[in-house]
Amino acid sequence: MSATDTDAGAALPKVRADYLPLLLPIAMALIALPFIPSGSTWVTLTIAGLAMGMMIFVMASGLTLIFGLMDVLNFGHGAFIAIGAYMAALVLVPLTGWMQADSVWLNLAAVIPAVALAVGVTGLLGLAFERIVIAPVYGQHLKQILITMGGMIVAEQILYVFFGPQQIPLPLPATLRGSFMIGEAAIEKYRIVCVVVGLTVFLAMLLVLNRTKIGLLIRAGVENTEMVEALGYRITRLFVGVFMAGSTLAGLGGVMWGLYREQVNAAMGGELLVLVFIVVIIGGLGSVTGCFIGALLVALATNYIGFLVPKLALVTDILLMVAVLLWRPRGLYPVTSR
Amino acid sequence: MTSRFMPLSGDPPRSKVLAVALIAIALGLALAPFLFPGAKPLNVAAKICIFIALAASYDLLLGYTGVVSFAHTMFYGIGSYGVAIALYGLGARWDAVGLGLIVALPLAALLALVIGLFSLRVQTIFFAMITLAVASAFAVLASQLSWLTGGEDGRSFRVPEVLQPGTVFIPRDVLGVAVTGRTLTYYLVFVCCVLLFLLLLRVVNSPFGRVLQAIRENPFRAEALGYRTVVHRILANCIAAAVAAAAGALNALWLRYTGPDTSLSFAIMLDILLIVVIGGMGTLYGAVIGGTLYIMAQNYLQTLMSSLSTAAGNAGIPVLPQLFHPDRWLLWLGILFILSVYFFPTGIVGKLRGGSG
Amino acid sequence: MSELLTLSGVETHIGRYHILHGVEFGVPEGQTTMLLGRNGAGKTTTLRTIMGLWRASAGEIRLGGARIEALTTPDIARAGIGYVPETMAVFSDLTVKENLILAAREGEMDARRLDWIFGFFPPLKRFWLSRAGTLSGGQKQMLSFARSLIEQRKLLLIDEPTKGLAPAIIGALIDCLREVKRRGATILLVEQNFRVAQEIGDTVSVMDNGRVVHTGTMAALAADEALQHRLLGLSLDTHQ
Numbered sequence: 001m002s003a004t005d006t007d008a009g010a011a012l013p014k015v016r017a018d019y020l021p022l023l024l025p026i027a028m029a030l031i032a033l034p035f036i037p038s039g040s041t042w043v044t045l046t047i048a049g050l051a052m053g054m055m056i057f058v059m060a061s062g063l064t065l066i067f068g069l070m071d072v073l074n075f076g077h078g079a080f081i082a083i084g085a086y087m088a089a090l091v092l093v094p095l096t097g098w099m100q101a102d103s104v105w106l107n108l109a110a111v112i113p114a115v116a117l118a119v120g121v122t123g124l125l126g127l128a129f130e131r132i133v134i135a136p137v138y139g140q141h142l143k144q145i146l147i148t149m150g151g152m153i154v155a156e157q158i159l160y161v162f163f164g165p166q167q168i169p170l171p172l173p174a175t176l177r178g179s180f181m182i183g184e185a186a187i188e189k190y191r192i193v194c195v196v197v198g199l200t201v202f203l204a205m206l207l208v209l210n211r212t213k214i215g216l217l218i219r220a221g222v223e224n225t226e227m228v229e230a231l232g233y234r235i236t237r238l239f240v241g242v243f244m245a246g247s248t249l250a251g252l253g254g255v256m257w258g259l260y261r262e263q264v265n266a267a268m269g270g271e272l273l274v275l276v277f278i279v280v281i282i283g284g285l286g287s288v289t290g291c292f293i294g295a296l297l298v299a300l301a302t303n304y305i306g307f308l309v310p311k312l313a314l315v316t317d318i319l320l321m322v323a324v325l326l327w328r329p330r331g332l333y334p335v336t337s338r
Numbered sequence: 339m340t341s342r343f344m345p346l347s348g349d350p351p352r353s354k355v356l357a358v359a360l361i362a363i364a365l366g367l368a369l370a371p372f373l374f375p376g377a378k379p380l381n382v383a384a385k386i387c388i389f390i391a392l393a394a395s396y397d398l399l400l401g402y403t404g405v406v407s408f409a410h411t412m413f414y415g416i417g418s419y420g421v422a423i424a425l426y427g428l429g430a431r432w433d434a435v436g437l438g439l440i441v442a443l444p445l446a447a448l449l450a451l452v453i454g455l456f457s458l459r460v461q462t463i464f465f466a467m468i469t470l471a472v473a474s475a476f477a478v479l480a481s482q483l484s485w486l487t488g489g490e491d492g493r494s495f496r497v498p499e500v501l502q503p504g505t506v507f508i509p510r511d512v513l514g515v516a517v518t519g520r521t522l523t524y525y526l527v528f529v530c531c532v533l534l535f536l537l538l539l540r541v542v543n544s545p546f547g548r549v550l551q552a553i554r555e556n557p558f559r560a561e562a563l564g565y566r567t568v569v570h571r572i573l574a575n576c577i578a579a580a581v582a583a584a585a586g587a588l589n590a591l592w593l594r595y596t597g598p599d600t601s602l603s604f605a606i607m608l609d610i611l612l613i614v615v616i617g618g619m620g621t622l623y624g625a626v627i628g629g630t631l632y633i634m635a636q637n638y639l640q641t642l643m644s645s646l647s648t649a650a651g652n653a654g655i656p657v658l659p660q661l662f663h664p665d666r667w668l669l670w671l672g673i674l675f676i677l678s679v680y681f682f683p684t685g686i687v688g689k690l691r692g693g694s695g
Numbered sequence: 696m697s698e699l700l701t702l703s704g705v706e707t708h709i710g711r712y713h714i715l716h717g718v719e720f721g722v723p724e725g726q727t728t729m730l731l732g733r734n735g736a737g738k739t740t741t742l743r744t745i746m747g748l749w750r751a752s753a754g755e756i757r758l759g760g761a762r763i764e765a766l767t768t769p770d771i772a773r774a775g776i777g778y779v780p781e782t783m784a785v786f787s788d789l790t791v792k793e794n795l796i797l798a799a800r801e802g803e804m805d806a807r808r809l810d811w812i813f814g815f816f817p818p819l820k821r822f823w824l825s826r827a828g829t830l831s832g833g834q835k836q837m838l839s840f841a842r843s844l845i846e847q848r849k850l851l852l853i854d855e856p857t858k859g860l861a862p863a864i865i866g867a868l869i870d871c872l873r874e875v876k877r878r879g880a881t882i883l884l885v886e887q888n889f890r891v892a893q894e895i896g897d898t899v900s901v902m903d904n905g906r907v908v909h910t911g912t913m914a915a916l917a918a919d920e921a922l923q924h925r926l927l928g929l930s931l932d933t934h935q
Contacts, residue, residue, distance in 0.1 A: 067463075073463060073466075133676070136680065137679075141406075141462070141463060142404075142406060143679055143683070145406055145466060146611070146615060146675070146679045147676055147679050147680070149608075149611075149675075150672045150673075150675040150676035150679065151672075151676065152672075153608070153668055153669075153671070153672035153675070154669060154672035154673055154676070156668075157666055157668050157669035157672060158669065160660075160665075160666065160669075161657065161660040161661055161663075161666060161669070162657075162660075165665070213796070213797075216789065216793055216796065216797055217797070219786070219788055219789060220786040220788075220789055220797055222788075223786050223787060223788060224784050224786065226748055226768070226784070227780070227784040227786070228797070229748075229767070229768040229769045229772070230746055230748070230768055230772055230778045230780070230784075231772060231797055231798055231800060231842070232769050232772035232773045232800045233769055233797075233800070234767070234769045234770075235769070270604075273470075274470055274471050274474050277467040277470060277471060278467075278471050280467075281464055281467055281468065285463075311482060314475070314478045314482070315475045315478065315479070317471070318471050318472065318475045321468070321471065322456075325456075325464075335788060
C-alpha cells in the first residue's frame with residue numbers, strides 16, 4: 001500500500017486482467033488433441049462439448065446471479081429446467097406435423113411458440129416462487145436449502161401427476177436434423193444452433209451487466225447489498241427481476257436440453273441440478289463469466305473423457321470441481337464478498 | 339426425580355408429553371415381535387429402529403454442529419454394502435459380518451475425514467452443494483462397480499444361521515408367537531440401535547458436544563475462544579458417519595439384501611432430512627419421535643392413499659387419482675416438509691418442550 | 696440553531712446483545728458534530744442505526760422533524776443522508792466512474808461538482824476508469840467520500856474516515872471537509888483521532904457503553920484537559 005498518493009507521484013500497480021481462466025477451455029481442447037486418434041473425431045467431440053457447455057451455461061447463469069446478488073440458494077432451480085422442457089413438449093407434441101415438415105417456416109412456427117411458452121411459464125413461476133416461497137426466508141440459508149429442496153420435489157411430483165412418469169419424446173425439427181461435413185468431421189446442425197444461442201445469451205448478459213445501470217446495480221449488489229441500499233436504491237425490487245430472469249433462463253436451458261436429448265422426463269431437473277451446481281461452484285458464485293468457462297470446461301471434459309475413458313465420464317465433473325477448488329478455493333472468479 | 343439418569347447422559351426429555359411418548363415408543367419397539375405379530379409390522383419396527391439411529395447421527399451433524407451435508411446416505415450405504423459384500427463373498431458366517439464391519443466403519447470415518455478436510459477450503463454453502471455432488475457420484479460408482487456391488491440389482495445373501503428365519507427357538511404354541519432367528523435378528527437390531535442412540539446422547543452431552551453447540555451458535559466466537567472449529571467439525575463428521583455406517587450394516591442384516599435403492603438413494607437422504615427437521619433439530623429425541631411417525635406414515639399412509647386414489651378414480655374425478663396415487667408419496671412429503679420448515683422450525687420436540695415451559 | 700437530526704431514547708439490539716441503551720443527542724444544522732468515544736462505545740452502531748442498517752428497537756430518530764427510525768435504508772438515504780461507512784465499502788468490481796455513477800442517484804453527474812471533487816482528490820481523476828479494487832486504501836477512502844459528495848445531501852454520516860491512513864491523505868480529507876462545512880453542510884462524524892476532531896468539530900457528543908455521556912461544544916472540551924481525561928482516557932496532546 002503506497003504511502004502518499006494525493007499527488008501525481010503515486011504509481012498504481014499495473015492491473016493485469018485475470019485472463020488465465022479464459023484460457024482453460026482452449027487449453028483443455030488442445031491437451032485432448034494428441035490423445036484423440038482422428039482429427040475429425042476431435043472436432044466432433046469439441047463441438048459437442050461446446051454445445052453442451054452452452055446449454056449448461058444457460059441453465060446455470062441464472063443460478064449464479066441469484067446466489068451472488070440475493071444470497072439465495074435455490075435448490076429448486078432444477079424444477080424450472082424440467083418445467084421449461086415440459087412446456088415446450090406441450091406445444092411441440094401436438095404440432096408434430098409442423099416439426100416434421102421440411103420447411104424452416106413451419107418448424108419455426110412450432111418452435112417459437114414452444115420457447116415462448118416455456119420462457120413465459122417459468123418466468124411467472126419464478127415470480128411466484130420468489131414471492132411466496134423464498135421471500136419469507138431471506139438470509140436463513142438452512143431454511144432456504146430445505147424449502148427449495150421441498151419445492152423441487154413437489155414440482156417434480158406435480159409433473160408426474162399431470163404428465164405421467166414416462167419419458168415424452170421430443171424429436172428435433174426436420175430442418176435442424178442431421179449434420180454437415182467439414183472434411184471428415186460430422187457437425188450436427190442442432191449443436192451449432194445451441195452454440196449460437198448460448199453465445200447470444202452470454203453476450204447479452206455481459207452487455208446488460210456492464211453497460212446498463214441495472215447491470216451496475218446488480219454487480220454492485222453482488223458485492224455489497226447494504227451499501228447499494230445506503231446509496232438509496234431499493235434493491236429488493238431488483239431481486240424479483242433477477243430471480244425471474246434466472247428461472248426463465250433455466251426454462252430456456254431446459255428446452256434446449258430436451259431437444260438435445262430428444263426426450264423430456266420429470267427427473268431431468270434433479271439430475272441436471274447437480275451438474276449446474278458443480279458448474280456454478282467452479283465458476284465462482286456470482287460470476288457470469290466464471291459460469292461460462294466452468295460450463296465449457298465441464299462439458300468439454302465430459303465429452304473427451306467419455307470418449308477416452310467411458311467409465312470415468314460420470315465422475316468427470318466432480319473431479320474437475322475438486323481440481324479447480326484446490327487451485328482457487330472460491331472458484332475461478334470469486335466475485336461476492338461471502 | 340433425578341435428572342442424572344445415567345444412560346441418558348444428563349439430557350432428559352424435559353417435557354412430560356415427550357417422556358411419555360419416548361417410553362411408549364421404547365416399549366413398543368422392545369416388545370414389537372409380541373405386540374405386533376406378523377412380518378410387515380416387524381419390518382416396520384425394525385426400520386424404525388434403524389432410522390432412529392440413522393437420523394440421530396444426522397442430527398449430530400445438522401442439529402448440533404450446524405453442518406448441512408447431503409452425503410449422509412453414502413455412509414449408510416458403505417455400512418450396508420460392507421456387510422453385504424462380505425456375507426455374499428464369504429458365506430453366512432459371523433466372521434464375514436465382522437469383516438464387513440471392520441472394513442466399512444473405518445472406511446466411512448475415513449471418507450468423512452476427507453470430506454471434512456475439504457471443508458477447510460470451502461464455505462458452508464459450497465460444502466452443501468459439494469456433498470450433493472459427491473453423493474450422486476458415489477451412487478453412480480456403486481451401480482457401475484457391479485462386479486463388487488451387484489450393480490442395480492444389489493446383493494442378496496444369507497445371514498448366519500442363528501439369525502435365519504428358518505431357525506426356530508421357541509415354537510409358536512409356547513408363547514403364542516414363534517421365536518425364530520428373525521426375532522433374534524430383530525432384537526439384535528433393536529439393542530444395537532438403542533446403544534447407538536445412547537452413544538450419540540453421550541457424545542452431544544460431553545464437553546466435546548458442548549463445544550460443537552458453541553460452534554454452531556457462533557463459529558467466530560468459538561474460534562476466538564481457542565477451539566479449533568474445523569477439528570471439531572471433522573470429528574463430528576466422522577462419528578456421525580460411523581454411526582450411519584453401523585445403521586447401514588444393521589439394515590443389511592435385517593433385509594438380507596442391499597441395493598442402491600435401499601441404501602443409497604436420494605429418497606433416503608430426504609427421509610432423514612425430513613425426520614430430523616420435523617422431529618426437531620438439535621434434540622436427538624427428535625429423531626426418535628420423527629422417525630417413528632415418519633416410518634409409520636410411510637408404510638401405512640400409502641395404503642390409505644391407494645384407497646383414496648381408487649375411490650377418486652371410481653368417482654370419475656380428474657387428476658385426483660394421480661394426486662393420491664401411492665407412488666406420489668413424495669408429493670405430500672414435500673408439501674409437509676415445506677410446511678414444517680415454515681411453521682414448526684423447532685420441530686415436534688421443540689414444540690413439546692416449549693409448551694411445557 | 697435548530698437540530699437537523701435528533702435521537703431520543705434510541706435502543707439497538709443485535710441478536711442477544713443490547714448495544715445502545717437510550718442514546719440521546721442532536722446534530723445542529725449547518726454544523727459538524729463529532730461523535731467520540733472509546734472502541735466499543737457504540738459509535739458505529741449509532742450511525743448504522745440512523746442509516747437503518749440496524750433497526751432501533753426503541754426510541755425516535757428525527758431528520759428535519761420527520762421520524763425516520765422505521766424507514767428502510769433506501770428511503771432513509773433518499774431522505775437526504777449520505778453515508779461513508781467505516782469499511783469504505785467501495786465496489787471493487789466497478790470502476791471509479793461507475794462507483795460515482797451509482798452514487799449520483801438523481802441523474803447525471805454534475806460536471807462542476809465532479810471537478811470540485813477532483814480538486815481535492817486528484818487520484819480519482821487519474822484512475823477514473825480503473826477498477827476500484829485496485830486502488831490503495833487512501834484512494835478508496837477518497838472514493839467513498841466522493842460518493843457522498845457527488846450530490847448535495849442534507850446530512851453526511853461519516854465513520855472513522857482517517858483510520859489507518861497516512862497524514863498526507865488525512866490532510867486532503869480534512870481540507871475537503873472544511874470546504875464542505877463552508878458550504879453549509881451538516882455533518883455527523885465519528886472519529887478516534889482527536890486532532891482531526893478538534894480541527895473540524897463544532898459540537899461534540901461522547902459515548903460510552905452505548906450511551907451519550909457528554910454533550911457540548913468542541914471548544915469547551917478542547918480547553919478542559921481534565922474532562923478529556925475523564926471521557927476519553929487520554930489528554931489532547933498524547934492522543935495523536
